Amino acid sequence: MSDLDPAPEPALEPAPKPDLENSTPAAALRGRRFGPRLAHAVARSDTAVVTVLAIFAALIVGAVFMVVTTPATLAAWGHFTANPGAALSSSWNLVAGAYGALLNGAVGSPAAYARALSSPSAAHLVSAFNPVSETLAATAPLLLGGLSVSLAFRSGLFNIGAQGQLIAGAVMASWVAISLPGLPIFIHLPLALLAGALGGAVAGWVPGFLKARTGAHEVIVTIMLNYVLLNLLIYLLSLKAFLASGQVNSISRTTPASALLPHLLGPQLRVNAGTLLALAAAWGVAWLLRRSTLGFQFRLVGSSQGAARAAGVDLPRVITLALVVAGALAGLAGAVQMLGTAPQLVPGYGQSLGFTAITVALLGRAKPGGVVLAALLFGAFQAGGLQMQAQTSVPLELVEVIEAVIVFFIAAPALVRTIFKIRTSAGGFRVLSQGWGG
């Protein structure tokens, strides 16, 4: 993340006041103690520190949720005065067990790694590296979707339509994949990916064009297009062209092998080239924003429409293009799903991936580097959450609660400061998006 700034600011105030170490940065830095330095970092709105604190706070909120929604633990708290130890230990066991499973499911367990090291058989290796593989596989579509929303954000647009664009991309990718069987993989796969990007681009062009021509707000249009595309998918799944033969359920034919993204770590681990593609896309978006004339226009329009107009920028064209590129990225997210870990179309394809992408973009502050980290974290949550659900009584939905609370704290940094009792004289956080101004 470009905002990571480990260098402490030079001490400005000459006289440290030892009794107020929390509020004077100079004293805080002189002491080099963690707490005061942390306070100073948050007071300066240090993005990385605020983000880490938000994640930490969200995990605590998640723990409270676990405790109050588990009847046995809650009952133990009912007898707190009689037996405080039981309440505390049962809560600890519950939370530690769940988060332990989450962590193991996301990055792997030490035991499995040790076993793989001592006797490196294929089965041991697969079980050791499966969590990382799952995390990376889940990261790919989240990253592409997050980039889509971020690019729109940076252009001053709120792309709520990543979900619909993702479906459009998945449908197009699926169609090319199943209707052109027998092509060699080096033609078939790129063609299917391209079709996916194209599908998303068209789905992004519609709100872009409408906004540029008529001023129709992209938030409304993209939300509505989500429903249109969701139901279009259900219709398509009734057609012979998509429907798997011999199936009564609405489920499409599976993607043929020649259009599947190649696995990176052997056939049993699901991580595939989609993750590399998503990372390349992150680099591409970073290049686009920083090193291209089009990106300059995107940022210019996103930062000040008045100045953009006075500078002679063709606003309708740039707004349309921004949503086309954002749509293509979301479409690619759908294609990567379709040609990777979820190779069959079903109604409601992608579940809420397109909305999680908004969260990823917010967490990553709409910067490509930040979005990569945010997507990795959410990928880890997703992979770990499944493991947590399988091993403990805690449902997968808890992960969604944690994700939501993270964004809640990110969107309200003043809240983080209040909770961690950080006093500051310099107020004011940067606002990520101009939001609804249109």
Place this chain on the structure above:
Amino acid sequence: MRVDLQHITKRFGDLVAVDDVDLTVEPGQIHALLGENGAGKTTLMNVLYGLYRADQGQVLIDSQPVQLRSPKDALGAHIGMVHQHFVLVPVFSVAENVFLGDEPVHRLAGFLDRRRAASEVRRLSEAYGLAVNPEALVEDLPVGVQQRVEIIKALVRQAHLLILDEPTAVLTPQETRELFQVMRSLRQAGQSVLFITHKLGEVMEVADQITVMRRGRVVGRTTPQATSEAELAALMVGRAVEFKVQKGLARPGPVVLDVAGLAVADERGALAVSDLSLEVRAGEILAVAGVQGNGQTELARALFGLLRPLAGRVTVAGRDLTGASPRRMARAGVGYIPEDRQREGLVMTFSVSENLVLDLYDRAPFGRGLVYHPDQVRENASRRVTEFDIRTASVEAAASTLSGGNQQKVVLAREFSRPLKLLIASQPTRGLDVGSTETVHRRLVEERDRGAAVLLVSTELDEVLALGDRIAVIYRGAISGYAAPDTPREQIGLLMAGVQPQSAAGSPAS
């Protein structure tokens, strides 16, 4: 009611906006607070009105210390304020606006007592000579009357001290005279008025007591009888003012900008400019004078293609560019210094270097095709920063970190990096300090001497008189007359108020 401000200090970060200021307003006094933009007048008043908390000092009312934490506290202490920008609901009537938030409720029925509201407004407007119809909708009222509504709002809340923040900035000379009448009748009734301004003539005319501020400090206390405009001006700017800009005689060349029969609607669709014609020649500055709101903003925007003309013709150096986009205008050699530099002139979150290429980023050497070259942009910026003496921490610093003067220098540096045939400068020195104003003036004259046609739009008569080789006065969207720069101010003032002088002063484009 006697109000004492003692040792008030207010800081914003490193900036000391108000520095240890003492101020006393006696009952029944019109007290003028005079100073340049940025001298700290408005900050001080916002402290008094409870909008800011002072870092040091206290406020005494009739010798009792008071805590003013919010405008509500201030109103409770009988202090009212009329802001520069009115806060009225356009679709509400005068009476509704006056009582918004403090509605008189019918004693028995419990609903809004419109009749009492209206009669209260009528009573106050008669008592102080504020001719206002309580039933009229605010959106239908001229600016001067809207201001009276604001004054009535404060009086209804029993303000004994009325703060007026730059009240004459939006008024015609006629409306200004009427406002002064109102201020005098308030004084007669024992109310105090604190009147913020940077206009010397008004201070001399209406004030009982004058306090001059500069850079957050009080630099002088006097009365109109004991001082002169020249002395006040010197106090305000800290040195004897040379209002006259150093410039040689204009050597007008061929006509560059030719505007005929122009009509432009403003952003709400109302006709702001109608049947306006003017010419600007190469090597001359045509200064368009006028009271704010007479269409000069729309004129400048339309000439650069930011507003589409409804009718008329715009020709630049012989090319018909009616309705051309800003891009085409810029390519045709038109430069534009927008009135609102923070909204149209700059992108505040962009770096200085990026702001210097807002319209050139896709041209060599900054960009070719899709590729953009940040190194070239930075290199260009370091040259421009030196050339235009832009004070910035680095070329990568955000434009928002620069002072107003340096922000304007960035705009100038960018516009002047193209060869200009025509420069449209709309309020180019608004909100700038004296030093930056001088720089801007010098650059405009240099551009003229280089052979560009310069159209200067300004509501500051001093600027118009100092810079214009010819002066055109705009009134209600059309040019009401021309004047030579040595025309007496009063005569131009009459033109600005829409009064046609008997004798023709100057003539269009000789």
